[in-house]
Amino acid sequence: MEIEFLGTGAGVPAKHRNVTGIALRLLDERNAIWLFDCGEGTQMQILRTNIRPRKIEKIFITHLHGDHLFGLPGLLSSRSFQGGTEPMEIYGPKGVKDFVMTALRVSQTRLAYPLKFIDVAPGVIFQDKQFTVICDKLDHGIASFGYRVVEADHEGELQVDQLLALGIKPGPVFGRLKRGETVTLEDGRELSGKDFVGESRPGRIVTILGDTRYTEASIRLGQDADVLVHESTFKENEGQMAKSYYHSTTAQAAQVAKKAGVTQLLLTHISARYLAKDVLDLEKEAQAVFGNTRIVRDFDVIDVPFRRKDEEDGAQG
Incomplete structure (x- = not known):
């Protein structure tokens, strides 16, 4: 299980950061990729990776702002042109279907595969033998959701x-x-x-949040997660501005990670006004609250390992 960041910027594309797109690579687990948000240019970013669009089986949209959504019709169309025939499920707030179907109709685009749209609401939105996906509503002025992906426990291996x-x-x-x-x-x-059977291993938990103010829902979704992906649009001293624009500061994201007891915090949705030194300062602000924090860049690939035995015992203690 890996997380690949296709875009880590906020609002509009920049030379050094595209807008939001996150791939949860489940190639070993189910030979598939789940995409979280699909901002403008996401398919161009994919061309610079080894991701094959036909491997994308589910897309989760956090909210309907353009920097998280505008790349969706183009990606769906290209997936069809490139030989994708497997069904695609698209999860998101009410309105995603209208947006996609209008774009496909106006452009007279016909897909070679069926689309299934699922309007999300707080609670379990997907479950099979391998994974459960839970969502909850965040605080962003517009309907915005976070997603918690929970892997089923792995049985012990025969020796x-x-x-x-x-x-x-x-x-x-x-x-x-x-x-x-x-x-x-x-x-x-x-x-x-x-x-002759080894110990079972608890499944991994990945939480990916949409844009949001600091909210208790983020803590619930992130509880004991191995990885928490949280937006970080403003500096610590810009708290009032973050509140006004329904976003979070670096310190607020770190507080969520600390209260939720996550293993690692990955910060994204970085404003284009922050360049190299500024980004280091943002990272240090968050690390002062929650040490295992990293600000990600476009094309970063983060492995999500199983917890070591001592980490499992610590989480249970």
């Missing part, structure tokens, strides 16, 4: 090398031991599956 060392060949016995059963071999030996 094949140990069994082979005991002279046991692959076959039905392996399956029974994997299920935790006790097996009596032909030579009379009795083996318990519990002795």
Whole structure:
């Protein structure tokens, strides 16, 4: 599981930062990519990565401001031209369907695959055996949502090398031991599956928020997340301006991460007025509140590892 940032800027595209687009790469988990927001130029950013549009199976839109939405019709069209035939699900606030279908109708664009639109509301919006996606409403003046992606726990792996060392060949016995059963071999030996299956691992949690003021909903969505992606549009001393424009400061984002007990905070939605030194200052402001903070740049790829045993114990303590 990896997060790739296709755009990390705020408001309008800049030379050094495109507007918002975030890819959750689930290639090992389900051979698919989930996209969060699709600002103008997102498909151009994708061309500079190894992402294949036909691998995108779900798109989650946080809110209907243009810097999070204007790239969507073009990406959908290109996906069709490039051989995409698998269905696409698009989640977002009410109005996403009207926007997309109007653009496709006016441009007389026909897609080679079906679209399914899901108007989101607080609660579980998607669930299968691998993942659950929960959303909640944020505070941005316009309907804006955050998404919490929860991976199912991973069962312990069968210790094949140990069994082979005991002279046991692959076959039905392996399956029974994997299920935790006790097996009596032909030579009379009795083996318990519990002795040959490793410990299960808790699934990972990734929270990706739309634009928002500081709000308790962000803390709920981020609770114990391995990674929290939070906007950081204003400096710490611009709190009143952040409130007026329904955005967050660096320190507020860090406070959310600290209260939620996340492992890592990734800051995005950076204003074009902040250049290299300014960005370092923003990062330091947040790190003063929550140490494991990083301001991401376009094309950064962040691995989401499983928690180490000591981290799991700490989270439970």
